[in-house]
Amino acid sequence: MTARHDAVLLAAGGSRRLGHPKQMLTVGGETLLVRAARLLAATGPGRLVVVLGAHADTLASWLDEGIVRVNPDWRDGMASSLQVAARALDDRERPVLVAVVDQPALDAMHLARLLAAYDGRRDVVTAYGDARGVPAVVRASTLRRAPSLQGDQGLRALWAGESPLAVRADALERDIDTPGDVDIAMRDGLLDPARG
Numbered sequence: 001m002t003a004r005h006d007a008v009l010l011a012a013g014g015s016r017r018l019g020h021p022k023q024m025l026t027v028g029g030e031t032l033l034v035r036a037a038r039l040l041a042a043t044g045p046g047r048l049v050v051v052l053g054a055h056a057d058t059l060a061s062w063l064d065e066g067i068v069r070v071n072p073d074w075r076d077g078m079a080s081s082l083q084v085a086a087r088a089l090d091d092r093e094r095p096v097l098v099a100v101v102d103q104p105a106l107d108a109m110h111l112a113r114l115l116a117a118y119d120g121r122r123d124v125v126t127a128y129g130d131a132r133g134v135p136a137v138v139r140a141s142t143l144r145r146a147p148s149l150q151g152d153q154g155l156r157a158l159w160a161g162e163s164p165l166a167v168r169a170d171a172l173e174r175d176i177d178t179p180g181d182v183d184i185a186m187r188d189g190l191l192d193p194a195r196g
Contacts, residue, residue, distance in 0.1 A: 005115060005137065006094050007045035008085040009036050011101035012053025012074040021055050022102050022176045026192040032176070034062050036101050043097060043111050049088045051081045079149035086146040095120070096143050098155065099135040104190040105171035111135060113167050123159065127166035128173035132156070135172070136164070 011033055015022045023033040030038075037050055048067045052059050053074020060068045069088050073080040089096060095118055099106060110126070114137050117124045124137040136155055145158050174190070176182060185191040 004094065005043070005045055005097055005118075006047045006089055006092055007040040007043060007049070007097040007099070008089070008143075009033075009040055009048070009050045009099055009101060010078065010081045010085070010134075011036070011059070012051050012056075012071045012081045012084075013102075014054035014074065017178050018176065018182065019179065021059070023055070023059055025104075025176065025182065027104055027190065029192065031062065032101050032104065033059055036099055036103075036106060037063055037067070039106060039108055039111060040097060040099055042108055043115060045097065046094060047089065047092065049085050051084050053081065077150075077152035078154045079146070079151055082143070082146040082149060082154065086143045089140070089143060093140050095137050095139055097135065097137050098143075100175070102176040103135075103172050103174070104176065104185050105169075105174060106135065110167070110169045110172070113169075117165055117167050119165075122162065123155075123164040125155075125159070125164045125166050126172055127168045128170045131173070132159070132164065132166055 011023050025032050041048055050067050051069050051071050053071040056070045069084050071081045071084045114124050118137040125132045126135050142158055186193055
């Protein structure tokens, strides 16, 4: 079967508020980085791109080198990582499944639901709480607009004035940004307990 989509994992952040790399936190003994890359790879993309930035030398060693793209401007924010992804896929016309590294409740079922909902006419986003965001399946034309983004702008800025289809997954509202987020995720079994 021919792949119908490509995939991007955004994992370049420096985890400034957390104080250590969130990509290295674990779920079932597997780092968030490796787990998210594995989940995306399992969807059968034609091309998988993992965008790294902070700690890239260490993190890249955990992945197949062919999928890694390093964002040297990662300190500039999310926009620069989306631009790296857009350049890596600029010769492609397939929809792109985009995910981030810090959603510990991410699962294969939700990714499959997003891909199944995509019909080519509009982007498909994840709805949680009152927000809409990633993971998402975006048209190639949406990703090609990434150069218009700046700083911490993400895909939501590209959806301004559009009505993407939403697939609800409230568990994905929880991401990892602060030590408090980690404590709550550990308490709720979404992350492995800290090793003493």
